[in-house]
Amino acid sequence: MNTKEFNKALTVTSPPHLKNPETTHTLMFDVLIALIPASAWGVYTFGFRALVLILLSMAASVAFEAAYQFFMNIPVTVKDGSALVTGLLLALCLPVSVPLWLPVVGDFFAIIVVKQIFGGIGKNIVNPAIAARVFLFLAWPDHLSRFTSPGASLPLFANVPFPDTVASATPLAALKTGDMPADDLFDIVLGNVGGTIGEVSSVMLIIGGIYLLVRKTVRWQIPVSYIGTVALLSFVFPRMEYTFNFVALELFSGGLLLGAIFMATDYVTSPVTRSGRLIYGAGCGIITVVIRFFGNYPEGVSFAIMIMNLLVWYIDMFTRPKRFGGVEKNAGK
Amino acid sequence: MKRYSFKGGVHPPQNKNTAGLPVVDMPLPEKVYIPLSMHIGAPCEPLVKVGDSVFKGQIIGDVKSGLGAPVHATVSGKVEAIKVSTNAAGQNTGYIVIQNDFEERLSPDITPSDKAPEEYTIDDVVSAVRKAGIAGMGGATFPTYAKLQSAYGKIKYLIVNCAECEPYITVNHRLMLEHPERIVNGLMLLMKVFGLSRGYIAVEDNKLDAAEALESAIEDPDLIDVCVMETKYPQGDERQIIYALTGRELTSGHLPFEVKCLVLNAETVAAIYNAVIYGMPLIERYVTVDGDCVAEPKNLNVRLGTPISELIDYCGGLTSEPHKIICGGPMMGIAQWDINAPVIKGTSSVIVFSKNKRKRFSFNPSCIHCGRCVGHCPMHLMPNYLYAFAKDGQLDRCVEFDIMGCVECGSCSYDCPADVPIVQTIRAAKGKINEEQRARKAALNKTFVVPEKEDESKKEGRRVEH
Known part of the structure; x- marks a missing residue:
């Protein structure tokens, strides 16, 4: 064998020479798969218009990412699927009655302002979908607080805000005014209530969450500590007398499950240590409950997650693992 | 049964394909290339000249002062050249090239010890180990005599590392199955010298048959404890073994004796036994040859200095174009740029990966903070x-x-x-x-x-x- 020729074929790299086949791409598609049940339920409940909003939002965020990277002459990374996740999550936290241009504006804000300007995937300091939802909520509050009843199939093009459709009070809005919601708890858990496209069905969100936990895409610490904190605070400080029912309502209505399972767990904007994740989840839970109980808004999930996103570096530093070792400690034994 | 373990680590696919293949003696090579530095410490000075006739096992290079281990002729024959060449790490090292005469003339210096096993002292062991040129055979290649010497009188735990946590490598597994008595005898010898009443052998739980073989080779189970550990990378790291067995944490930059431990690789222990009892220097070792483009993966008993190209040829050659040749495990081993690089004291395996085992590298990697x-x-x-x-x-x-x-x-x-x-x-x-x-x-x-x-x-x- 010709050694010289042979050696040319050899690659020399620094070890390790093995790599787990999982990539950012597969993790993002796991999240997309986990969101299928909730999205499907949203389409089933709110009709064809919900499907159009979802697809439009996903397409728009991919297009914005590709366009930005193309014009900035940097590698186009839409293949990693993170833009698809952002687009889908944003659509899922909008009501079905929003005008069709609204998610596109939101995607622009999420992808260009929050994600790409900060340096692209991994560099953003707040979750793009959450930030875009907060932005839309502050810019067009009436669009984002008008919820339609389940089953009321809206026309695709019409004069928004659909004067002739039935407006529905969400369970959380009812709680805000101090009433028990008119809906049955069973309907709330199943998702037969008013709300945004993706948040209504707790069952579907939990199915997605179990998938992510089984695949180990998401670790249990953040969802458990987030939901647990909300449950504990609602149980200890109930806003009304029906304690058990009330706790269940706090957990299963509004955006808590969508936020706790899919948004607070976004890798980029959550802590890297296990104990840090517990603290982060608990912080999200406390802020959510404080906003729901004392704030002006009926819902506080997106604000809570955004605030905790900004504290991730400090949580990481606070929970920095203790270095392996300590000869001094054991020397005497 | 209790499984010892540590916090952290990963589970790469084990690929212990060669675990069932007995070690075979590889035919002697035409030429051996003995690097003057195959250990941590100062490189050796050559003690022979070009044209000299050398015996098998003769010391042909030694360090003048400082940390190091001598090198030996691994075959008998004639010194063909002494040259400087670049090793796998990119440093210039001297090589002594010996043309094999296939006569296997053993050096007259090599004589079995006449002492009874109880009479050995630490000085006997240290000088025998130094003379035999033994360096950590798990891959670290730290001169073993220095390790023994510095640990003497300070240790409570003597641990034989048979974890073999790197994927593909099965040489320790085969050694435990085929010659458990070498490990046990070596450990017993060291325990006597160090005055310890108990020794430990650490085995990962993917080698339970080896643990059984060891247990049946142990005469008095009160003396030696075979500890089964969870199969996890890097379980075979000295620090993780110490932590798993004793709960003591050893910071990097410190030596195991500071936490009263001494950890030795399985093959090293066997080599120590050979050196002390038979005076036999370290001239051969077990090597696993595996990888997706090796035709017939094998476990080989190879003379040090044999070019890895001959190992690959002996294993039926390659089935497809190689992408990487790795000496040592795929997690920490060194990718070779020269197929003629020799087997050295720390080469536990030669792994050849083809292009489809290529590790993907993205050109624009971006941390997603997954933790x-x-x-x-x-x-x-x-x-x-x-x-x-x-x-x-x-x-x-x-x-x-x-x-x-x-x-x-x-x-x-x-x-x-x-x-x-x-x-x-x-x-x-x-x-x-x-x-x-x-x-x-x-x-x-x-x-x-x-x-x-x-x-x-x-x-x-x-x-x-x-």
């Missing part, structure tokens, strides 16, 4: 931040985040979904930091003439030297 590296780091560091600081050139922050505590096991890079070259970047930064420290020290010495203070480690080093 897997933090969870996996056996040294409990935060590799993601170390990478970020190192890439940004913030070496002082790297030091603040304990970059020097990294043992470079590669668990972080293995499981990184974003394909970030974490450990590679950390390794480079560690090199830079060491360089800077040396430069600073040199500059300081130039400015002020300060009598150098002797710290503990230096004293230790000197004691080892004599």
Whole structure:
């Protein structure tokens, strides 16, 4: 064998020479798969218009990412699927009655302002979908607080805000005014209530969450500590007398499950240590409950997650693992 | 049964394909290439000249002073050349090339010891081990005599490392199955010399048959404890074994005897036994040859200095174009640039990967902050931040985040979904930091003439030297 020729074929790299086949791409598609049940339920409940909003939002965020990277002459990374996740999550936290241009504006804000300007995937300091939802909520509050009843199939093009459709009070809005919601708890858990496209069905969100936990895409610490904190605070400080029912309502209505399972767990904007994740989840839970109980808004999930996103570096530093070792400690034994 | 383990680590596919294949003696090579440095410490000076006739087992190179281990002729024959060439790590090393005469003339210096087993003292063992040129055969190649000497009188736990946590490698597994008595006898000998009443053998639970073989070779089960450990990488790291068995944490930069432990590789223990009892130097070792483009993977008993191309040929050659040849395990082994690189004391395996085993590297890796590296780091560091600081050139922050505590096991890079070259970047930064420290020290010495203070480690080093 010709050694010289042979050696040319050899690659020399620094070890390790093995790599787990999982990539950012597969993790993002796991999240997309986990969101299928909730999205499907949203389409089933709110009709064809919900499907159009979802697809439009996903397409728009991919297009914005590709366009930005193309014009900035940097590698186009839409293949990693993170833009698809952002687009889908944003659509899922909008009501079905929003005008069709609204998610596109939101995607622009999420992808260009929050994600790409900060340096692209991994560099953003707040979750793009959450930030875009907060932005839309502050810019067009009436669009984002008008919820339609389940089953009321809206026309695709019409004069928004659909004067002739039935407006529905969400369970959380009812709680805000101090009433028990008119809906049955069973309907709330199943998702037969008013709300945004993706948040209504707790069952579907939990199915997605179990998938992510089984695949180990998401670790249990953040969802458990987030939901647990909300449950504990609602149980200890109930806003009304029906304690058990009330706790269940706090957990299963509004955006808590969508936020706790899919948004607070976004890798980029959550802590890297296990104990840090517990603290982060608990912080999200406390802020959510404080906003729901004392704030002006009926819902506080997106604000809570955004605030905790900004504290991730400090949580990481606070929970920095203790270095392996300590000869001094054991020397005497 | 209790499984000993540690916190962190990863589970790469084990691929122990050769575990069922007995070790076969490889035919002797035409020529052997003996590097003058196959251990940590000073390189050897050649003791022979071109044209000299050498015996098998004759010392042909030795270090004059300082840490090191002599090298031996591994076949009998004639010294053909003494040349300087580049080794796998890119450093220039001397090589002694010996043309084999296939007569297998054994060096007359090699004589079995006439002492009874109880009579050995630490000095006998240390001098025999030094003379035999034994260096850590798990891959670290630290001269074993120095390890034994510095640990004498200070240890409570004597541990034989049979964990073999690297994928593909099965040489320790085969040694335990085929010659468990070599490990047990070696351990018993060392226990007597060190005055210990108990020894430990650490085996991962993917080799339970080997653990059984060891247990049946142990005459008195009160003396030797076979500890079964969870199969996990890097279980075979000295620090993780010590932690798993004793609960003591050893920081990097410190030596095991500081926590009263001594950890030796299985093959090293067998070699110590051979050296002390039979006077036999380290001239051959077991090597696993495997990888997806090796025609017939095998476990071989190979003379040191044999070119790895001959090992591959003996295993039926390659079935497809190779992409990487790795000496040592795929997690920490060194990728070779020359197919004619020789087998050295630390070469536990030769692994040939084809292009379809190629590790994907993205050109624009971006950390997504998933935290897997933090969870996996056996040294409990935060590799993601170390990478970020190192890439940004913030070496002082790297030091603040304990970059020097990294043992470079590669668990972080293995499981990184974003394909970030974490450990590679950390390794480079560690090199830079060491360089800077040396430069600073040199500059300081130039400015002020300060009598150098002797710290503990230096004293230790000197004691080892004599």
